[in-house]
Amino acid sequence: MRILLTNDDGVHARGLEVLEEIARALSDDIWVVAPETDQSGVSHSLSLNDPLRLREIGPRHFAVKGTPTDCVIMAARHILPEGRPDLVLSGVNRGRNAAEDVTYSGTVAGAIEGAVLGVPSFALSQAFTSETRKAPHWATALKFAPDLIRRVLAEGMPRDVLVNVNFPDCPPEHVKGIAVSTQGKRPQELLRIEPRRDGRGNPYYWIAYERAPAHTERDGTDLWALADNRISVTPLRLNMTDEPFMTRLAEVFG
Secondary structure, eight states: OEEEEEOSSOTTOHHHHHHHHHHHTTOSEEEEEEESSOOTTOTTOOOSSSOOEEEEEETTEEEEESOHHHHHHHIIIIISTTSSOSEEEEEEEESOOOTTHHHHOHHHHHHHHHHHTTOOEEEEEEOOOTTTTTSOOHHHHHHHHHHHHHHHHHHOOOTTEEEEEEEOSSOGGGOOEEEEOBOOOOOGGGEEEEEEEOTTSOEEEEEEEOOOOOOOOOSSBHHHHHHTTEEEEEEEESOOOOHHHHHHHHHHTO
């Protein structure tokens, strides 16, 4: 099985090293094609107005000056011998990609592009808090990811579906289990603009989040799963059509 690895934290990120260890438990045919620099938050963007710079940094390891989407396209269309891979793994992201994060995440986008190509694809993320920010529990992803991926692949993944996996912010021995969950939603009041001034007195701004309270409602979402020290597994579809509302609109417009 040929596995393509990518991420959005950059080709030198610790999470990518963790992902390679995970992949090695599944296959010996591993290819790494990741962004040259941190591309967090770029979503499913691709480079149309800038050239893609490709650099080989080691055997089967490549850096692309571009987005995670660029990396998967470059790998499948140019780098890999005999075309597309058999599996795409994106991550392991430093920080969770739950709730509306999936629409911003370059990690999820790497898996989206894999699914676009018709390849089984997973986005993997390791949650952390302010206390574990400098040392996330990478061992949790390492312990549970290989078997989780094997079991999903054995079940068979539908075409145009990817699997978003988030590992909780706890050591492996404290993980309660796996929760197959829906995509959650955070209170948007947590999002704010933080104004600052530079050395010349000119204003500039950061997009910031207030610290969210623990998600205690047992509602089956990825946010609840992580708060309860469970691994969240959320299948996501490429087709974002809302069919019930489409039916209503068809009646409106005849």
